[in-house]
Amino acid sequence: MGAGDVKKPINVTLILQNHxxxxxxxxxxxxxxxxxxxVKMRESVTDHIATLKLTEKLLKELKERRSKTLRISENSVWIRTEGCQVCKILYVSDAVVEKVKVVGSDAVMYKLxxxxxxxxxSLIDELNKIGVKAxxxxxxxxxxxxxxxxxxEILKLSYKMGFFDVDRRITMTELAEKLGIKAPTLEEILRRALRKAVKYYLDKKG
Structure with a gap:
């Protein structure tokens, strides 16, 4: 059986250099x-949550450089930028981004x-084309x-935002937009997550 014949989803950790x-x-x-x-990727922009020693002077400078900047807490800030090439590739790929962590000056770890x-x-090939070493x-x-x-994370957010309410307070499309993913991707994540949650509940009940 070749690599392309493997059908079961896989967890993978990728370290991207020259990011x-x-x-x-x-x-x-x-x-x-x-x-x-x-990091939350959207079609044309990317939202970043960063932790740093945040002073009023630094916050002002960040806002001058990036108008889409908001202070979240004493030491954290939200910054929106245009999506970089990596974000754009990941957004249109089949991958679901689980976690993102910067591990060096030009290196980022992705759990997918x-x-x-x-x-x-295919994803690695696309990244290599833009000079990113995966x-x-x-x-x-x-x-x-x-x-x-x-x-x-998505189940909790869906519940809190009223997606499962009888009089649903948010649509699939709206929820997907908040999460920075496409609606079909969200639908698939929810379907798999709910199946696991229901199975766990039924197994517990015997």
């Missing part, structure tokens, strides 16, 4: 030490779920019985 992240570049230009904790090895190879840190078959971090 063209605009926010990483911004902090480097400003000589600011910051940690990017989360991809449908199969062929999809992973290294596989780990790879494993997806445990179909356990909710992933991303599935749990």
């Amino acid at each position: 063209p992240c605009l926010v990483m570049k911004l902090f480097e230009e400003m000589n600011v030490k910051a940690e990017i904790n989360n 779920i991809v449908p199969n090895l062929l999809s992973l190879k 290294m596989v840190g780990s790879i494993s078959e997806l445990d179909e019985e356990q909710l992933t971090e991303r599935q749990l």
